[in-house]
Each structure stands twice: as C-alpha cells, then as structure tokens.
Amino acid sequence: MPMCQVNVTSGVESNCTRCPSIDDFRNQVYSTAYSLITVLGLFGNGFALVVLIRTYRQGSPFHVFMLNLAVSDLLCVLTLPLRVLYYVRQGQWDHGDFLCRISSYTLYVNLYCSIYFMAAMSITRFLAIVFPVQNLRLVTENRARLVCAGIWLFICLSSSPFLMSGQHFDxxxxxTKCFEPPQCQNMKKIMVLNYFSLVIGFALPFVVILLCYVGIVRALMSRTHTARRQRDTGIKAIRMIVIVLLTFLISFMPYHIQRTIHLNFKARSDTPCSEVVAMQKSVVVTLSLAAANSCFDPLLYFFSGEGFRNRLSSLRRSVTGNTLRSTARLKPIVAPVPGENHQMAS
Structure with missing residues (x-):
C-alpha cells in the first residue's frame, strides 16, 4: 500500500534532533524480533509449503489460498536477515541500494497479501458453510488461482512506492542508512496515502472477514443436528476465526492504528521530547508485531486448513512407503542353503 515511510516504519528521525535517540532500543528490539521471526517463519512456512506442494493433487480452492499465503510469508522472512544485520551493525547498511529497496518492499507486500489472502480464505469458508450447494459451483480451483493472481498484482502495484526509497547517507x-528514508516534505500527500492504505489495505478486508464470521457463526448455531463431516467443517471454521482474529488484533490492527496516530502526531511542531520518544518506541514495537504475522499463518494451515493434517499423514505414509520399497530393492537376496528347508519339502 502506498505510503511514505518518513520514520513511520523506522521510528527514528533521519535528521539531528534535540530529543534523545532511541537507537539502542530500536537496534535491540528489531534485531531480536526479526531474528525470532526469521527462524519461526522459515521453519513453519517452509514445512507447510513442502506439505502443500507434495500433496498438490489433493487440491481445493482453500489449498490454493494457503499455498499463496505460505509463499508470501517465505518471501518476506527471507529478506529479514538483512534487517537483522542492519540493526546489529547499529544502523549501517552495506548491501547496496537494490537490496535496500527490495527488503522494504517485500515486508509490506507480505503484510497486505496476508490480509487479502485471509479475507479470501474467510469468504471461501463462509460460502462452504452458509451456501454449500452454490459453493460447489461458484468456488473452483481455477477461480481461486485467478483471485490469487489478482491479489498479487494489486498489492505489488499499490505497494510500489516502497521501491522509490533506497539507501541514503546520513x-x-x-x-549509510536503509529503512529510514529522508523526510518527505508534502505531509498532506503522505496522509492521503496513509488513509488509502488504512481503508483499502486493512479496514475493508477486515470488515469483510468480520461479516463472513458473523454469517458462519449464525449458520453453525442454527444447526441442531449435523453430520460428522459438517461438524468437522464447523470446528475448522471456528479455529480459523480464532486464529485470524488474533492475528489481526495482535499484528495488523496495532500497526495501522499506531501508524495513523504517528502521522498526525508528526504534524505537530510543539511536542515535548517525552512524547516524541514514546511515540518512536511504539513504532518499533508495532512494526515488529506486524512482521510477526508470518509466524501466525502456519497455525492457520495446521488447525483450520482443509485436510492439512490429512495431507501431512498421507505425505508421511508416502515417504515411509518409498523408503520401505527402496530398502526392499537394496536388500541382498540370500540363496537358500541345501537341506535348510527339508521339513517343508517333506
């Protein structure tokens, strides 16, 4: 989503200020948070992606959305080690202008792709539970692929302003700095871009998700006697509701609210240093939480994904079967000793 980063993402003023620097706090929090997110995100999403790809023949529209969400998360966490190095080196960037732009861009592409893929998954689950008959005709794998392609295209294009700011010397x-572009002068333009990002990138899909969940809960509560398969679908839906809402409440909502407050805060000229420092530290915390959304998504695959655990079991059986067949082929054939089975021959 287009938005000038004017210290909204870094929480640190590019120019010399009269207020105390929060560089030590920022470097410690970001380096620690991004390191943990990298490890957890790589393991969780990498493992999920392997399972989803190896069991692709068991495809479904929900499977398509899960696969794209895992790819988005992996692309994001693969750039986080560069951020870790930057903050470990106390804000010194040594990896060139191109990687600076891509690292910043990828984080925000993942952020908004995650939101939209979660919205698509929620709509898919809503149709499956509330309109099961129409769902078979409306929701197909090919249409899910088209939706994913549309999401990627829209988010990548609308996030392109993040490619405009690269490294610079402070x-x-x-x-040499990265993730801390020089201050933009047109505050009005920045505010407009922020509200576009807030409404289209966050509020709109969040409202759609909430409406889907209200419909799902009402449909589940109205069913008194349901088949086992319907009960299993309902349980998966409830799990998805819990995980997605927690992700929004922990990762997405604090960041978007704080970012908007921070931009309005920066428009003031007579702000005491205590408030400046507190606001900058809150930026560091909320951006770290926003980046952590990559760690919540594997929970979504495992606890609410359509047959994800079944896919995992079938993959394990397939690997075990292949191993046993390979062992059988490699096992030497021992010729029988004459007279050894004389009892059976008699």
Missing part, C-alpha cells in the same frame, strides 16, 4: 551519524 550526515548526522556518518552512516
């Missing part, structure tokens, strides 16, 4: 610290 005369105050004599360091």
């Amino acid at each position: 005369p105050c610290t004599n360091k």
